[in-house]
Amino acid sequence: MPNRRTVFAFTPTCTQFCAGMSALTRNRSSKSVPNEIMKQYHDQRAAGGAGLIVTEGTLITRQGKITDSVHTTGSKIYSQIWHLGRASHPEAPEQIEAGVPVYAPSAISARGGKFRHIDGTPGYVTPTEIADPTVLIAQFKQAAINAKEAGFDGVEFHGANGYLVHQFLDSTSNKRTDKWGGSVENRARFALETLKALTEVYGSDVVIKLSPAGGYNDMGMPLQETLDTFGYLLREINKLGLSYVTLVRYNPWLDPEYDGLSAKKRGIPHDAAESYSPFLADTPLFVNGSVAPAEAEELVSTGKAAGIFIGVNWITHPDLGKRIWVGKELDNAPDYTTLYGAPGVDPALGYTDYKEAVY
Structure with missing residues (x-):
């Protein structure tokens, strides 16, 4: 039998069997405030073997204690902090409450745009260029x-x-034509300066999640420019002493067709772990993106990754860590009609109602 401990004993703080649970944007909050059903969701997965949980994205400008409850199982929990930038919409509830425009580095809209709380497919809007990005850095730090x-x-x-x-x-x-745009160094400045601000708060207990292959939300550069940009970024990140870096692999599901044409996909398929691990000599590299248990074992045991984060399988299997540890089948299929909730629908559906195995 494979040494499954090599897959699960990988988190910076984990001293026993554990499995990492990726952020999944599983928003069931009440006007951006966490609630009891969110506590139940995280409790289920902490008890099911999630040694390190990364929460759904927490908006930095629209801001229950789930953390204490997770800690009672011995698990750790990181908050994923994010800003949607141009991927928001003026009619989104959080955007309305914030009372500010949709901000982005430049006034360039993304193609696509379907929103859970807005009827139809209104499309992304042209954002307002943020005049001073340091304002956003301060928000991330707060x-x-x-x-x-x-x-x-x-x-x-x-x-x-x-x-x-x-x-x-x-x-x-x-x-942009100022110090926040143009060259690779300038385009990486926002990420690096924000990471430095975050380490002033948390020290080494800071991580970053990146998806160099792009695709989702109309992102993607030519391959060599992608390699140059993320290579530089990760070389500089390696100097900051972060807990780890998570790289999301290319996934066709996250690379939609635009205008109904596959030729208009934006993703740049390439092996993230192989391409960027040389830049992270002193920082653990974790891989995320449709990694099955057997492949996770291979990636970790061969040294291609320090650890794995699992996403969708944690949604449908609250006891995922236990299942993999004892060899139980993963047999709960996701119901994509309820996966991320909808107005007027019982928030438990597709959230806390997936069944554990019989042990």
């Missing part, structure tokens, strides 16, 4: 301070999937 006060063990800086940080990094969404 979000980390808030997370620490709420009992989180650390924060994950969301730099993936076409949201604000990714928009600064990508030359197709960042056309």
